[in-house]
């Protein structure tokens with residue numbers, strides 16, 4: 433069959449809404465990244481940028497990007513790291529990152545998605561087994577897809593199921609040639625819950641496996657100095673491979689992986705997306721480095737972020753809105769209803785000067801949607817209170833969609849149905865999105 437003809441028939445869920453371009457997806461938010469921006473020519477409170485510490489628009493960092501671009505060009509060093517893309521800035525920043533997350537060594541990645549996907553691929557061969565949480569980010573899922581050995585998924589955050597899967601893997605593989613790689617996220621990007629890192633790490637005393645944590649949403653946000661989920665749970669020594677993007681708390685582009693020297697040296701020479709693609713340019717690296725330094729110097733940013741998070745999440749919980757139990761700033765407004773019903777709620781929010789976006793199936797189960805809200809350092813008390821007031825009005829208008837207990841039964845059924853439809857956990861996790 434002709435491929436274009438075939439693609440006409442193969443319309444994905446989100447594509448069914450392609451007429452809503454600009455409204456539901458591919459939206460244009462204008463102005464400097466901040467708590468208030470402009471959408472459709474109107475000022476709005478913005479709740480969807482993962483600018484946790486308000487560093488995306490840091491003046492000094494922008495200045496550094498401008499200066500280095502003027503001097504060398506915006507994409508310098510214009511090469512893969514392994515050919516002639518090396519600079520002293522790359523090496524220096526890697527040392528700072530390793531020191532910050534308390535690991536022996538670190539390696540910069542040009543982008544989080546490509547880098548993490550490739551790391552999963554590079555670490556394992558066909559003799560190895562990958563065991564992964566069903567809710568890990570799409571970049572790790574795609575790494576798992578590349579793996580041509582065994583792969584087992586475990587129920588989200590279920591340590592008991594993880595242990596079952598480890599036992600299953602051990603029964604099947606050859607201890608002489610096979611290793612186990614366990615992949616989790618430090619903070620899950622859709623519902624904001626943390627991984628039970630202490631319990632997962634405790635399993636390492638019983639079984640030999642390597643633990644990879646994608647802490648893109650915990651880096652800069654969790655832990656007493658902001659070093660992330662491993663620090664928060666006091667297990668820094670037990671996380672073998674720590675990865676995080678620069679696109680959230682330190683507001684730039686790129687990412688890094690940290691671990692012991694053997695692992696990092698191996699990845700430096702074997703991560704295909706880094707070997708065959710250009711390195712992070714200095715116009716992104718220097719802002720990321722500067723923002724990391726600000727993060728370390730100004731713990732007050734993290735304190736304000738958490739105060740805002742608590743005020744916002746407590747306000748929503750008090751009025752009975754179903755946000756689950758997030759353990760990070762990521763705040764999911766869980767909606768029971770069809771996509772159209774979710775869109776109605778979203779547009780009502782927008783009409784009241786509150787901006788975010790809708791997450792739909794297959795990222796969340798059929799019959800539910802989610803409006804993902806992210807409090808940041810930049811939000812003011814007025815922003816939070818205004819948004820809570822708007823939600824108060826909406827709970828009166830849409831009680832069955834927004835309030836806890838009103839439709840919980842329906843959700844349980846719909847999750848069960850989805851699992852059945854998806855023939856277990858694999859397909860749903862394979863389509864897992866993430867921001």
Ligand SMILES: Cc1ncc(COP(=O)(O)O)c(C=O)c1O
Nearest residue numbers: 543544545569621648677679867
């Ligand atoms: C958990 C997680 N991992 C990885 C990524 C990918 O990072 P990047 O934006 O640097 O490609 C994201 C980004 O949305 C994420 O949320």
